[in-house]
Amino acid sequence: METTRSSPVRSSPAGMWIPVRDGRDTVPRRLVAEGAFLPKPLPSDVLLSSRTHRGLADAQEALGRLDEATVRLLDPSALVRATQVREVQRSARLDGISTALLEVLVSQLPGVRPETAVEPAITSYLRAGDTGFAAVRAGVTDHVALMSAVATAFGGSETEVWRTHHSWLGGSDPFLLASPPGAASRAAFEQFAAWSVGETEVPVLAKVALGHFFHEVVRPFRHGNGHIARLYVGLELARSGVLRGQVLPLSTWIDRNLGEYRARVRLLADEGDYEQWIAFFANGIRTVSREELLLITKLEAAHEALHHRLPGRRTGNIRKVLTSLIATPVTNHRQIAELHGITTKNAGDLCARLVDAGVLHRLDEKPYAKAYYAPDLLRLLSLTDPLPYRT
Numbered sequence: 001m002e003t004t005r006s007s008p009v010r011s012s013p014a015g016m017w018i019p020v021r022d023g024r025d026t027v028p029r030r031l032v033a034e035g036a037f038l039p040k041p042l043p044s045d046v047l048l049s050s051r052t053h054r055g056l057a058d059a060q061e062a063l064g065r066l067d068e069a070t071v072r073l074l075d076p077s078a079l080v081r082a083t084q085v086r087e088v089q090r091s092a093r094l095d096g097i098s099t100a101l102l103e104v105l106v107s108q109l110p111g112v113r114p115e116t117a118v119e120p121a122i123t124s125y126l127r128a129g130d131t132g133f134a135a136v137r138a139g140v141t142d143h144v145a146l147m148s149a150v151a152t153a154f155g156g157s158e159t160e161v162w163r164t165h166h167s168w169l170g171g172s173d174p175f176l177l178a179s180p181p182g183a184a185s186r187a188a189f190e191q192f193a194a195w196s197v198g199e200t201e202v203p204v205l206a207k208v209a210l211g212h213f214f215h216e217v218v219r220p221f222r223h224g225n226g227h228i229a230r231l232y233v234g235l236e237l238a239r240s241g242v243l244r245g246q247v248l249p250l251s252t253w254i255d256r257n258l259g260e261y262r263a264r265v266r267l268l269a270d271e272g273d274y275e276q277w278i279a280f281f282a283n284g285i286r287t288v289s290r291e292e293l294l295l296i297t298k299l300e301a302a303h304e305a306l307h308h309r310l311p312g313r314r315t316g317n318i319r320k321v322l323t324s325l326i327a328t329p330v331t332n333h334r335q336i337a338e339l340h341g342i343t344t345k346n347a348g349d350l351c352a353r354l355v356d357a358g359v360l361h362r363l364d365e366k367p368y369a370k371a372y373y374a375p376d377l378l379r380l381l382s383l384t385d386p387l388p389y390r391t
Contacts, residue, residue, distance in 0.1 A: 013272025015039040015217075018180050020166070027166050031177040036166070037217055037269050038179045041191055042210050045201035052279045056205050059282040062289035063205075063242050069296050070247050078327035079296065080245040082381055085327075087230065088125040090251035094171070094226035097121050101382045102373065105330035106363075109371060110338060125227055128153040132235045133246060143193035146235070150228055151221035160222060162186055167219045175266055178219040189220040196236075208236045209281035213268060230254065247292060253284040295380065299326055302376045309357045317342060321350050322359065329377040330363070332370055 010017045017035030024032050048056075070076050089104045106112060107122050132150040140146050151161045163181045168174045179185040192214050200207065215229035234246040254261050260280075268277045306322060320340050328335060336347035351372055354360040360372040 010035065012270055013040075014268055014270075014274070015272075018184065020177070020180075023166050027177060028168065028174045031168055031174055034177065036177040036180045038184055038188060039214060039217055039269075042195050042214060043200075043202070043274065044195075044198070046206060046210075046274045046278065048203075048206070048275055048278065052275055052282070053203075055279050055282040055286070056203050059205055059286040059289070060242070062286045062293075063237070063248070066247060066289045066292055066296075067243050069293055070243075070245065073296065073300070073326075075323045075326065076245065078324060079247055079299075081327035082329075083247050083249050083292075084126060084129050086249050086381060087234075087246070087251050088122055088129070088227075090249075090255055091125060091227035091230055092121055093255075095121060102330060102378065105328065105373075105378075106371060109330065109332050110334045112332065112371060124154050124224075128224060128227065129231055129234075129246065132231060133238060136235055136239050141197055141239075143196050144190055147189075147221075147228065147232070150231065150235075151224055154221075154223035163220055163222050163225070167225065169216065169265065170262060175262055176217065176269060178217055178225075185218050185220045188214075188218050192218070204240050204242065205282055205285060206278045208233055208240075209278045210274065211236060212281065213265065213277060216265060217269065248285070248288055249292070250284065250288060252291070253288045257284070298380050299377065302380060306357075306359045306374070306376060309359055310353070311357060317346070318350055318353060321347075321354070325359075325374045325377055329374040329381060331360075331372055 009019065015038050018038050019035050020027060020032050070079055073079055085104055085108075086101065089099065089101055092099065092104075104122055108126070128150045131153040132146065135146050135149055148158065148161050152158055163185060165181055167178045167181075169176045169178065179188055192211070196207075196211060202210065212229055212233050215225070215232050219225035219229075221228060230251055233250050234243070234248055237243040237248065238245065264277055264280050267273060303322065303326065306325075307319070310318060310322075317340060321336055324336075324339055325331065328339070331351075333344045333347040333351060336342070336350065337344045340347075342350075351360060355362065355372065360374055363371040363373055
């Protein structure tokens with residue numbers, strides 16, 4: 001009788017690989033041979049070079065400038081929602097849902113339901129983000145409770161939130177098997193929760209970087225782990241008081257540097273080099289923060305230019321609708337009516353004026369009937385690599 005020999009447990013300073021005993025037929029062969037990576041408890045202090053400290057300081061400064069610029073906007077909530085939608089669009093790709101920003105926005109219009117898989121998936125992603133940030137604003141500090149609530153927003157019940165199957169990083173190009181499902185990953189997650197609120201000597205952005213790595217490799221939940229790992233960054237920056245809302249679209253940078261990102265995750269697992277990961281992550285935060293500052297400048301300029309297109313008397317309602325287009329550059333009568341507390345007839349009149357002024361264009365084809373889009377704003381938000389920062 002042929003028997004399968006388990007690989008001996010291999011370890012690094014960052015964790016160990018646990019032999020796969022159950023569910024082997026569903027795991028890529030190479031990852032079965034290697035085992036599932038279980039991270040060790042994160043360190044309470046990391047020795048960092050002066051260069052890495054400077055990188056962290058630069059990233060913190062860029063985040064501060066981004067936060068200040070967001071507050072100066074006419075409607076900061078518009079940028080928050082626009083960032084959430086952009087993040088959702090990219091995170092959906094982790095579940096094999098590739099869609100243009102236009103389609104994502106149409107899927108959220110009241111009264112419009114495209115016949116695709118986009119709407120329910122996108123709605124669950126947005127619901128997860130809303131759940132997490134509402135909990136942070138309410139002062140929830142229990143990380144297990146916070147992230148469990150986020151994971152539940154993807155579907156299922158609180159009793160079914162934990163992962164019971166194997167999961168790996170890399171999708172169709174697997175490069176690391178996540179922590180074993182069940183007790184091992186849940187215990188690691190609870191240990192992380194204690195670390196996240198405990199006293200450490202790790203700078204706040206370095207702590208966020210390590211926390212993101214942890215969520216990536218443990219993947220404790222049944223659904224949404226890739227998105228949750230990215231969402232964690234925004235939630236932790238808000239909880240730490242670094243940002244006042246979700247205005248950092250980290251997925252833009254991750255997707256643009258996906259090959260290096262995966263290589264550095266693997267390097268940390270293999271060698272336990274926390275500093276290289278922290279420095280890499282800090283550079284990403286700094287880069288995205290600066291890009292978003294440029295995007296805000298462009299959005300403000302585009303908004304001002306559109307405002308000047310409006311003929312005659314510019315009433316309060318039409319100004320409000322124009323400002324809200326930053327968050328909803330695809331809209332319809334019902335959405336405008338609900339957002340601004342006016343009748344659908346008034347919303348229709350406002351849309352007609354905005355169409356005449358060239359601010360809005362009609363989307364007439366199904367399933368977009370009676371919907372509109374602001375091409376100048378949508379173009380800025382739809383850029384794959386929005387306004388790359390150049391030093």
